[in-house]
Amino acid sequence: GPRGPVLGLESSCDETAAAVLAPDGRILAEAVLSQEREHAVFGGVVPEIAARAHLAALPGLTERVLARAGLGFWDLAGVAATSGPGLIGGLIVGACFGKGVAIAHGLPFVAVNHLEAHALTARLPGLLESGAPAFPYLLLLVSGGHCQCVAVEGLGRYRRLGSTLDDAVGEAFDKAAKLLGLPWPGGPHLERLAAQGDARAVPLPRPLLGRPGCDFSFSGLKTAVARAVAQGAASPADIAASFQASVAAVLADRARHALEMLPDATGIVVAGGVAANGAVRAALTGVAGMAGVPMLAPPLRYCTDNAVMVAWAGIERLRAGLADPLGHNPRPRWPL
Numbered sequence: 475g476p477r478g479p480v481l482g483l484e485s486s487c488d489e490t491a492a493a494v495l496a497p498d499g500r501i502l503a504e505a506v507l508s509q510e511r512e513h514a515v516f517g518g519v520v521p522e523i524a525a526r527a528h529l530a531a532l533p534g535l536t537e538r539v540l541a542r543a544g545l546g547f548w549d550l551a552g553v554a555a556t557s558g559p560g561l562i563g564g565l566i567v568g569a570c571f572g573k574g575v576a577i578a579h580g581l582p583f584v585a586v587n588h589l590e591a592h593a594l595t596a597r598l599p600g601l602l603e604s605g606a607p608a609f610p611y612l613l614l615l616v617s618g619g620h621c622q623c624v625a626v627e628g629l630g631r632y633r634r635l636g637s638t639l640d641d642a643v644g645e646a647f648d649k650a651a652k653l654l655g656l657p658w659p660g661g662p663h664l665e666r667l668a669a670q671g672d673a674r675a676v677p678l679p680r681p682l683l684g685r686p687g688c689d690f691s692f693s694g695l696k697t698a699v700a701r702a703v704a705q706g707a708a709s710p711a712d713i714a715a716s717f718q719a720s721v722a723a724v725l726a727d728r729a730r731h732a733l734e735m736l737p738d739a740t741g742i743v744v745a746g747g748v749a750a751n752g753a754v755r756a757a758l759t760g761v762a763g764m765a766g767v768p769m770l771a772p773p774l775r776y777c778t779d780n781a782v783m784v785a786w787a788g789i790e791r792l793r794a795g796l797a798d799p800l801g802h803n804p805r806p807r808w809p810l
């Protein structure tokens with residue numbers, strides 16, 4: 475494995491992030507810079523703006539993170555950069571910057587799959603009170619860009635059990651929030667509004683609930699929200715609460731099926747921004763409890779996009795002798 479600190483870089487969506495980890499996984503320094511303000515006026519992430527913002531921010535952010543760790547580039551033993559899936563402009567920025575550092579200092583380079591980084595986060599030493607979960611465990615990735623159930627069976631051994639047929643669940647939250655007149659990204663605003671509403675007030679569909687497998691679908695739910703808003707009979711708070719209850723019920727049902735598909739799972743690990751949602755967390759905790767396995771939720775800032783998870787995936791890969799050639803190109807689509 476690496477004999478010194480490893481630099482991790484994340485730039486696949488709208489967070490610019492850098493982190494330095496000791497070879498044993500200890501976090502030496504980290505920083506995340508959100509571009510939310512730049513994209514909010516457009517109501518979503520604009521790829522070109524994201525790429526340019528990563529380009530402007532990443533080198534300085536990396537220098538600050540290294541300085542905070544009391545290190546220089548020459549102290550590093552490896553570089554890991556997210557190389558997909560994600561927005562290609564940002565991926566190119568992060569991968570090229572990482573390769574530049576690797577070339578200048580003769581370091582191994584790891585092209586990290588963003589989904590693998592989310593999947594391995596729970597194994598970061600000291601992150602979970604209960605300790606790192608043993609393989610296999612169920613990863614429920616619920617963010618603005620991803621929505622899938624993954625069997626994590628070992629390093630490099632992932633099986634996608636189900637995924638969304640249309641929108642990611644965070645996207646569904648954002649679209650429903652927009653219909654309710656809330657600012658982007660709408661998930662947290664919708665949760666706050668839902669707290670004042672009655673979850674039984676508006677009958678909304680629960681797509682795929684009870685169906686075999688663990689795929690997801692949210693477009694029908696979004697259409698139903700649009701209809702409820704247009705009819706004007708229900709209050710926004712009641713619509714928000716009912717929407718959130720539908721999503722939580724669907725996620726719980728899908729997770730329950732996923733656990734049936736992975737009967738020796740040692741736990742459910744959640745990742746992605748939607749893991750912040752209280753109703754979703756409660757529903758998933760219930761499912762885990764019924765199945766007799768722990769629900770493992772890393773602290774929120776390691777559920778959302780960050781560079782600590784990228785550096786950690788890099789360390790795991792370097793320990794397994796899995797560095798990548800500098801000719802490795804970023805991939806906007808890169809299934810696990």
Ligand code: KG4
Nearest residue numbers: 617618619644659661662746747748751778
């Ligand atoms: O993982 P993340 O920060 O970024 C990526 O999508 O990669 O997830 C962001 C998504 C957004 O769609 C946001 O609305 C949603 O997570 N989200 C929430 C909550 N906080 C963030 N959705 C529901 N309830 C929340 N409290």
Ligand code: ZN
Nearest residue numbers: 588617778779
């Ligand atoms: Zn992510």
